[in-house]
Amino acid sequence: xxxxxxxxxxxxxxxxxxxxxxxxxxxxxxxxxxxxxxxxxxxxxxxxxxxxxxxxxxxxxxxxxxxxxxxxxxxxxxxxxxxxxxxxxxxxxxxxxxxxxxxxxxxxxxxxxxxxxxxxxxxxxxxxxxxxxxxxxxxxxxxxxxxxxxxxxxxxxxxxxxxxxxxxxxxxxxxxxxxxxxxxxxxxxxxxxxxxxxxxxxxxxxxxxxxxxxxxxxxxxxxxxxxxxxxxxxxxxxxxxxxxxxxxxxxxxxxxxxxxxxxxxxxxxxxxxxxxxx
Amino acid sequence: xxxxxxxxxxxxxxxxxxxxxxxxxxxxxxxxxxxxxxxxxxxxxxxxxxxxxxxxxxxxxxxxxxxxxxxxxxxxxxxxxxxxxxxxxxxxxxxxxxxxxxxxxxxxxxxxxxxxxxxxxxxxxxxxxxxxxxxxxxxxxxxxxxxxxxxxxxxxxxxxxxxxxxxxxxxxxxxxxxxxxxxxxxxxxxxxxxxxxxxxxxxxxxxxxxxxxxxxxxxxxxxxxxxxxxxxxxxxxxxxxxxxxxxxxxxxxxxxxxxxxxxxxxxxxxxxxxxxxxxxxxxxxxxxxxxxxxxxxxxxxxxxxxxxxxxxxxxxxxxxxxxxxxxxxxxxxxxxxxxxxxxxxxxxxxxxx
Numbered sequence: 168x169x170x171x172x173x174x175x176x177x178x179x180x181x182x183x184x185x186x187x188x189x190x191x192x193x194x195x196x197x198x199x200x201x202x203x204x205x206x207x208x209x210x211x212x213x214x215x216x217x218x219x220x221x222x223x224x225x226x227x228x229x230x231x232x233x234x235x236x237x238x239x240x241x242x243x244x245x246x247x248x249x250x251x252x253x254x255x256x257x258x259x260x261x262x263x264x265x266x267x268x269x270x271x272x273x274x275x276x277x278x279x280x281x282x283x284x285x286x287x288x289x290x291x292x293x294x295x296x297x298x299x300x301x302x303x304x305x306x307x308x309x310x311x312x313x314x315x316x317x318x319x320x321x322x323x324x325x326x327x328x329x330x331x332x333x334x335x336x337x338x339x340x341x342x343x344x345x346x347x348x349x350x351x352x353x354x355x356x357x358x359x360x361x362x363x364x365x366x367x368x369x370x371x372x373x374x375x376x377x378x379x380x381x382x383x384x385x386x387x388x389x390x391x392x393x394x395x396x397x398x399x400x401x402x403x404x405x406x407x408x409x410x411x412x413x414x415x416x417x418x419x420x421x422x423x424x425x426x427x428x429x430x431x432x433x434x435x436x437x438x439x440x441x442x443x444x445x
Numbered sequence: 446x447x448x449x450x451x452x453x454x455x456x457x458x459x460x461x462x463x464x465x466x467x468x469x470x471x472x473x474x475x476x477x478x479x480x481x482x483x484x485x486x487x488x489x490x491x492x493x494x495x496x497x498x499x500x501x502x503x504x505x506x507x508x509x510x511x512x513x514x515x516x517x518x519x520x521x522x523x524x525x526x527x528x529x530x531x532x533x534x535x536x537x538x539x540x541x542x543x544x545x546x547x548x549x550x551x552x553x554x555x556x557x558x559x560x561x562x563x564x565x566x567x568x569x570x571x572x573x574x575x576x577x578x579x580x581x582x583x584x585x586x587x588x589x590x591x592x593x594x595x596x597x598x599x600x601x602x603x604x605x606x607x608x609x610x611x612x613x614x615x616x617x618x619x620x621x622x623x624x625x626x627x628x629x630x631x632x633x634x635x636x637x638x639x640x641x642x643x644x645x646x647x648x649x650x651x652x653x654x655x656x657x658x659x660x661x662x663x664x665x666x667x668x669x670x671x672x673x674x675x676x677x678x679x680x681x682x683x684x685x686x687x688x689x690x691x692x693x694x695x696x697x698x699x700x701x702x703x704x705x706x707x708x709x710x711x712x713x714x715x716x717x718x719x720x721x722x723x724x725x726x727x728x729x730x731x732x733x734x735x736x737x738x739x740x741x742x743x744x745x746x747x748x749x750x751x752x753x754x755x756x757x758x759x760x761x762x763x764x765x766x767x768x769x770x771x772x773x774x775x776x777x778x779x780x781x782x783x784x785x786x787x788x789x790x791x792x793x794x795x796x797x798x
Contacts (some may be wrong), residue, residue, distance in 0.1 A: 188624075220794035227797075286613070287674045307675075308659045369647060391660050392797045399793065405521035407786050 211415035232378035243325035251333035266362030331365025489516035499737035544575035565750035575709035601630035612677030618660035759784030
């Protein structure tokens, strides 16, 4: 039985209302504040352009997010494959292992890395005990520590979309390819990888975009060169109360992120990204 | 399901959601209508615990005004509350700089000095829009595991001397305090620190920058880093060091060349219990409650008559004890109020260089 079309449109109302109130309206306000604080002018944007620090921090932010995305992909893809091809019990256990950290606050997980990576942390004490190093390695309060912490927090967001796509790939296709003369490498590269690409792209986007707005982990694990844009926004909004400049920073971050999303969509094909290819 | 019923159900759903959202947003307001309560926001941690024990609870008992606590103080939230007209806090514990800044942004109610008796209160903490809660200091702190008491660095010049006093360091990720310390390290006398020679201060900061392992952002960090052995020298708020000493951490602090400053009570403009807030301020600045709180946690009373109720030993451990105070710089909130925004931007750029 076919349902009348308008039914499905009505079902969108709560979601749209939610988005309107909690997403579109605040972003509009942000945009407004960036232009009208204190009075209508491009002054806040001029301030951003006038000081080299903001450009530098933007570059920093994108560099860090790209690195984190790449590492999360290198770790997450094989993990998702393992998960998709494991037996039901093993896959269930692994899935719990991947999802469980999401129920712990980011702050707690970040502090846990401090305990592990500190000068007197587990890793350094361990390395010194077995004699591999004789002085503590600088693992914390630099780019390395911060990257480790961020990859850890974001890894599930890479694994889950890839896994959900891989789950729908018929493994027999690999056998068929090999049957037709492809070696294992060719079968993977020319059959499996293209089929899993939409999951991979979604995972990368989610991780990258989330990393762009990261605050707690870089603030606590990073060093003096690792300032990310969210940290500067926080200073403007909650310390200096310069909401005009804070809003302008947020708008620029929003615009650049949106531009990247659109560009990626164009390059990879729009449906590919959001819809699972059957 | 007929279309009417369907529409009805949908509408009801929307209404219910809206109603529950309204209840949530209006929660404190509805609760307030039932009894005149006072919502006080402070910094949390050991400090707010001391406030609870020595101020909030006794005040509640004496006046019958129920105190509801919130934490931590967040200037962004304060501003948002005032601007949106939904002021949930009646009284807020803020840093000295934010009295000046808050008054400038028209976020605060003027205090009623008919109600508040300032007899004995240090004049510098009395402001039209705020009054001191306690004095505290940012000081040089050190690991007693690395440096025995007496052999530790006692001046900022020595803190800067990484040859004689090696070891990982932490300083605050903020121009506040650090620029003063840099000038002191460069032998500027305590009474000549303000107005800050900013160029000179940054030049001196250049020398210490490569030796600072962690730039802290929250007050708990330096104490934590010292306790964990992550750093051996730090700048820290004095109360935090006291707190980890009580837990057995091997840490000490040096009063010499510290920076004395204070926290203030302010009333957000549009507070729903202004009278109660004023009453609390009047009550809490009196000598007895002032003595009670600093006996609980070693900060300095803002009312000098409090010293009549403070033991000799406790008085020696306070930032405002005469022996400690005379060796420290007293913050100039007006100077900082004028220069802070520019300097924070310069600081962030300097840090990245």
